[in-house]
Amino acid sequence: MIEARDLTKRYGEALAVDHLSFEVRPGRVTGFLGPNGAGKSTTMRLILGLDRPDSGRVTVNGRTYHDLPWPLREVGALLEARSVHPGRSAYMHLLSLAQTNDIPRSRVDEVLELVGLTSVARRRAGTFSLGMGQRLGIAAAMLGDPAVLLFDEPVNGLDPEGIRWVRMLLKSLAAEGRTVLVSSHLMSEMAVTADHVVVIGKGRLIAEQPVGELLARSSGGLVRVRTPGAEQLQAVLAREGARIEAGGDGTLEVTGLSASEIGELALSAGVALHELSPQAGTLEEAFMELTKDSVEFRVDRDGRAPVAGAPR
Amino acid sequence: MSTVSAGLPSKDFSVDRPVPPGRYGPAGLLRAEWTKLRSVRSTVWTLVVTVLAVVGIGAVATAVTAAHWNGGGPAERFGFDPTQRSLAGLFLGQIAIGVLGVLAMSAEFSSGTIRATFAAAPHRTLVLVCKTVVFGLVALVTSEVLTFAAFELGQQLLKGTTPYATLGQPGVLRAVAGAGLVLTVMGLFALGLAAIIRHTAGALATYVGLLLVLPLIIQAFPTSFQQAVLRYMPLVIAEHMATTRLGGGAFGGGSLLSPWVGFAVLCGYTLAALVVGAVLLNRRDA
Numbered sequence: 001m002i003e004a005r006d007l008t009k010r011y012g013e014a015l016a017v018d019h020l021s022f023e024v025r026p027g028r029v030t031g032f033l034g035p036n037g038a039g040k041s042t043t044m045r046l047i048l049g050l051d052r053p054d055s056g057r058v059t060v061n062g063r064t065y066h067d068l069p070w071p072l073r074e075v076g077a078l079l080e081a082r083s084v085h086p087g088r089s090a091y092m093h094l095l096s097l098a099q100t101n102d103i104p105r106s107r108v109d110e111v112l113e114l115v116g117l118t119s120v121a122r123r124r125a126g127t128f129s130l131g132m133g134q135r136l137g138i139a140a141a142m143l144g145d146p147a148v149l150l151f152d153e154p155v156n157g158l159d160p161e162g163i164r165w166v167r168m169l170l171k172s173l174a175a176e177g178r179t180v181l182v183s184s185h186l187m188s189e190m191a192v193t194a195d196h197v198v199v200i201g202k203g204r205l206i207a208e209q210p211v212g213e214l215l216a217r218s219s220g221g222l223v224r225v226r227t228p229g230a231e232q233l234q235a236v237l238a239r240e241g242a243r244i245e246a247g248g249d250g251t252l253e254v255t256g257l258s259a260s261e262i263g264e265l266a267l268s269a270g271v272a273l274h275e276l277s278p279q280a281g282t283l284e285e286a287f288m289e290l291t292k293d294s295v296e297f298r299v300d301r302d303g304r305a306p307v308a309g310a311p312r
Numbered sequence: 313m314s315t316v317s318a319g320l321p322s323k324d325f326s327v328d329r330p331v332p333p334g335r336y337g338p339a340g341l342l343r344a345e346w347t348k349l350r351s352v353r354s355t356v357w358t359l360v361v362t363v364l365a366v367v368g369i370g371a372v373a374t375a376v377t378a379a380h381w382n383g384g385g386p387a388e389r390f391g392f393d394p395t396q397r398s399l400a401g402l403f404l405g406q407i408a409i410g411v412l413g414v415l416a417m418s419a420e421f422s423s424g425t426i427r428a429t430f431a432a433a434p435h436r437t438l439v440l441v442c443k444t445v446v447f448g449l450v451a452l453v454t455s456e457v458l459t460f461a462a463f464e465l466g467q468q469l470l471k472g473t474t475p476y477a478t479l480g481q482p483g484v485l486r487a488v489a490g491a492g493l494v495l496t497v498m499g500l501f502a503l504g505l506a507a508i509i510r511h512t513a514g515a516l517a518t519y520v521g522l523l524l525v526l527p528l529i530i531q532a533f534p535t536s537f538q539q540a541v542l543r544y545m546p547l548v549i550a551e552h553m554a555t556t557r558l559g560g561g562a563f564g565g566g567s568l569l570s571p572w573v574g575f576a577v578l579c580g581y582t583l584a585a586l587v588v589g590a591v592l593l594n595r596r597d598a
């Protein structure tokens with residue numbers, strides 16, 4: 001369990017994380033989404049106590065990172081930037097980390113085996129490819145067999161086989177009841193890996209909800225409605241927080257509500273529907289739409305009312 | 313690569329799992345720092361350079377002295393200190409061990425290892441202390457072995473041609489052992505500088521600047537000022553430690569600090585650098 005409360009981090013003038021609050025619960029993969037520079041990596045460094053927040057607080061299993069008695073046995077992290085000395089072998093890198101937290105030497109061999117680096121364990125890490133470096137980072141994260149795992153863009157540099165392997169690893173870790181936070185700027189990646197998503201833009205929270213709901217609610221969830229009672233339906237839908245625009249040839253384009261919600265609202269209002277069709281945009285379009293202006297799309301923590309301009 | 317499980321007997325993480333009693337501490341950190349220090353080639357190479365500097369230069373200096381002794385005049389023989397001559401490599405040795413000290417710390421920053429290190433052990437002061445202890449012990453053993461080796465080898469080369477020293481003579485043991493201590497402390501000083509400056513090149517430049525350039529700048533000032541300030545320069549203190557003829561030395565003047573007072577001043581510089589380094593490590597983002 002990770003809980004961030006009102007986290008703010010500035011680098012000089014730049015506001016990297018802006019009053020960010022969210023929760024990452026155990027037992028599921030939580031995707032951490034946002035465009036470049038959204039503040040994902042910064043947030044992860046804040047969780048690990050590597051950077052100091054200007055305000056707010058983040059806890060892991062109820063404690064600030066600094067107070068964890070055995071940090072590596074409780075939290076494992078793959079960070080964005082490489083954190084291995086290029087002249088040190090993979091084995092020695094992992095061994096030195098293991099020793100800090102009294103983790104037995106045998107565990108080093110186990111995690112090397114797990115990520116498939118056993119045969120190159122004695123080679124200097126500087127000779128590793130990007131993908132091998134990522135695997136070494138994942139091995140380091142798994143070293144203490146922790147209940148909480150952070151992965152900052154783990155599939156970066158991996159081949160398709162490796163990507164599939166990471167996906168399955170993340171899911172199996174979550175299935176064991178661990179807390180798994182994984183960042184990405186690819187919505188499509190999260191759609192297949194994550195159960196839940198935290199979306200940020202410009203350091204602020206945009207959405208925190210199940211991944212399916214997010215997909216439906218973003219512009220990929222635009223629904224075209226044709227009805228003889230357009231005026232009446234418009235009023236009903238607007239009251240529920242939908243944004244409605246006039247489409248071509250007398251249709252309404254509704255965003256902010258799913259097709260089934262619209263159908264049920266129409267039924268209870270006694271309005272006939274001649275067409276009710278969800279318009280599938282691509283996931284990436286949805287994501288770009290959602291994050292293109294983080295202020296306009298700012299939401300409450302429960303993820304309701306994601307559409308700006310809607311009456312509340 | 314098809315393994316998916318965490319490679320462990322399956323566990324249920326949804327319940328609170330017991331963590332071992334106690335917490336991470338110095339024992340593990342010392343072992344980790346030792347592993348880090350011995351597992352990079354730069355350590356080995358810098359040690360080789362230190363050996364060449366201290367023992368090699370001492371051997372060359374004494375051999376040349378022995379070869380030219382009989383042709384040399386009284387000016388050369390006057391004030392000859394066989395101990396000091398065999399420790400002639402102390403000067404370059406300080407540069408070499410400074411590189412070792414800088415790299416032991418700055419490599420963590422340049423490679424990003426510092427983030428892994430601090431994620432594993434968030435108590436940054438404790439990490440710095442353990443790193444300092446491990447490096448300090450390695451530097452101490454190395455330095456003492458080297459200065460005694462340089463002394464013994466140098467005296468063997470001088471013997472038969474020129475006056476030579478033995479450890480039993482007054483001031484000799486102090487000079488040889490003290491030279492090793494100076495090397496050690498200068499290595500730690502460099503490590504402290506690197507904790508402050510965080511960049512290899514910047515820390516090295518600062519170290520060499522304080523060691524070599526600062527005394528040169530001071531020599532451009534009036535003599536009275538030089539007299540007052542030069543005795544606090546690390547290089548001057550080191551030279552004075554390595555001689556048995558107190559009050560003389562390369563920079564001359566009767567205003568030098570006694571060897572142990574000078575050494576205490578070096579320890580003060582080093583402590584200051586390490587304390588400032590610790591404060592900044594805690595204050596800055598990793």
Ligand SMILES: Nc1ncnc2c1ncn2[C@@H]1O[C@H](COP(=O)(O)OP(=O)(O)OP(=O)(O)O)[C@@H](O)[C@H]1O
Nearest residue numbers: 011014016034035036037038039040041042043185
């Ligand atoms: N150490 C730093 N010093 C100065 N500015 C920083 C630092 N780290 C991050 N920033 C700034 O903070 C903002 C957030 O950066 P961050 O790396 O957290 O974004 P991100 O979501 O991880 O992006 P990406 O998807 O590209 O990895 C950016 O504007 C970045 O320039």
Ligand SMILES: [Mg+2]
Nearest residue numbers: 040041042080
């Ligand atoms: Mg990032």
